[in-house]
Amino acid sequence: MTETAAISADAVLADISVMLRAILDEYGLDDVPITRDTHFHDDLELESIDLVTLAGSLAERYGDAVNFAEFIAGLELESLIELTVGDLVDYVATALAGTEA
Amino acid sequence: MPIVTANGIAQHYATMGPIGDPDAPIAVLIHGVLIDSLASYYFTLAKPFADAGVGTLMYDLRGHGKTAKPPSGYAMSDYAQDLIALLDELDITRPAFLLGNSFGGSLALYVAARYPERVAGVVMIEAEAPTAEWGERLRNVFGESSKHLSRREVIPWIRMRYGRHLAKQAKAAIDTLNSTRIEQEMPYGSMLSMDELAALRCPVLAIYAGDWNIKAEQPLLVTWLTDCTTEIIEGQDHSVLVSIPSTVCELVLPWMTARRGAVGAGSAVTGAADDT
Numbered sequence: 001m002t003e004t005a006a007i008s009a010d011a012v013l014a015d016i017s018v019m020l021r022a023i024l025d026e027y028g029l030d031d032v033p034i035t036r037d038t039h040f041h042d043d044l045e046l047e048s049i050d051l052v053t054l055a056g057s058l059a060e061r062y063g064d065a066v067n068f069a070e071f072i073a074g075l076e077l078e079s080l081i082e083l084t085v086g087d088l089v090d091y092v093a094t095a096l097a098g099t100e101a
Numbered sequence: 102m103p104i105v106t107a108n109g110i111a112q113h114y115a116t117m118g119p120i121g122d123p124d125a126p127i128a129v130l131i132h133g134v135l136i137d138s139l140a141s142y143y144f145t146l147a148k149p150f151a152d153a154g155v156g157t158l159m160y161d162l163r164g165h166g167k168t169a170k171p172p173s174g175y176a177m178s179d180y181a182q183d184l185i186a187l188l189d190e191l192d193i194t195r196p197a198f199l200l201g202n203s204f205g206g207s208l209a210l211y212v213a214a215r216y217p218e219r220v221a222g223v224v225m226i227e228a229e230a231p232t233a234e235w236g237e238r239l240r241n242v243f244g245e246s247s248k249h250l251s252r253r254e255v256i257p258w259i260r261m262r263y264g265r266h267l268a269k270q271a272k273a274a275i276d277t278l279n280s281t282r283i284e285q286e287m288p289y290g291s292m293l294s295m296d297e298l299a300a301l302r303c304p305v306l307a308i309y310a311g312d313w314n315i316k317a318e319q320p321l322l323v324t325w326l327t328d329c330t331t332e333i334i335e336g337q338d339h340s341v342l343v344s345i346p347s348t349v350c351e352l353v354l355p356w357m358t359a360r361r362g363a364v365g366a367g368s369a370v371t372g373a374a375d376d377t
Contacts, residue, residue: 045265047138047270048140052139069147
């Protein structure tokens with residue numbers, strides 16, 4: 001059970017990295033490392049409009065099970081600023097596990 | 102997020118909720134000018150609206166976000182045509198509620214006056230009626246913005262004081278000011294006269310922040326509009342939409358629901374269609 005969850009979290013990280021690369025490519029930033037510890041705000045310097053693009057990519061990949069707008073709306077401004085790729089991976093993995101259950 | 106060509110430019114938009122359900126009300130959410138995009142709605146009102154059964158359309162105005170930034174075409178009438186063309190392109194023909202923040206609210210009222218058959222109601226958040234006087238005030242705002250934003254040291258200052266995110270947005274705003282005729286076109290051209298305000302039949306909800314000067318506009322709207330409800334949220338400033346979106350939702354959704362019946366009846370809404 002734990003192993004399955006861990007594998008799926010890795011797969012989600014890989015998916016999200018591809019989505020973020022596509023967004024960063026637009027700014028010519030193709031060499032920024034993306035790990036679980038990467039901060040959306042401080043490391044990737046994503047703007048809110050980029051997060052909308054990411055929300056679209058997530059919806060396209062995972063369907064209704066993953067609702068990024070809802071996830072973001074539930075965060076306080078401080079948590080939003082400190083949001084890491086790992087936080088999003090965990091949210092997506094949990095949301096997907098919830099649909100399968 | 103999707104992009105369509107409408108009114109000759111690539112327009113970036115997002116939808117949430119039952120946009121294709123002909124029985125569901127439609128809300129079009131219009132953002133403010135220069136430092137703004139559809140993201141202001143995507144992470145605030147869109148989800149609660151969709152959950153309440155409202156089909157929600159957000160889009161980036163020309164010169165903003167991921168919509169095209171052509172060198173010209175920034176008058177109110179251009180922005181109105183952009184919106185109508187986008188609605189046509191997305192096959193949204195029934196009257197929609199237009200909700201706008203700041204400049205977006207001014208545009209919403211303008212579209213309601215010029216295309217009454219497309220508008221079920223208007224929600225103006227911290228917004229002024231697009232009258233000739235408003236155009237004059239906007240000219241001053243643009244003048245001040247250009248003066249400050251043209252100074253080279255302003256970006257590092259914004260970055261230091263407000264962080265990188267706003268500094269990036271300010272940079273994009275400077276780019277729009279420098280590469281387009283927005284400053285020369287938006288405050289000029291066709292505006293609404295008092296007669297046009299008085300001829301407007303659709304319901305209007307105007308929400309103001311208690312700690313900001315736009316609330317001084319309230320008597321003008323109440324005097325001239327046929328069906329105008331106003332609300333003042335105390336202890337808030339111009340950014341009330343993103344600061345307390347849930348309070349804004351609590352004011353807008355019941356108002357919209359109550360006005361929907363009248364919209365379904367149709368006659369009151371289409372009555373002013375041929376006014377001009």
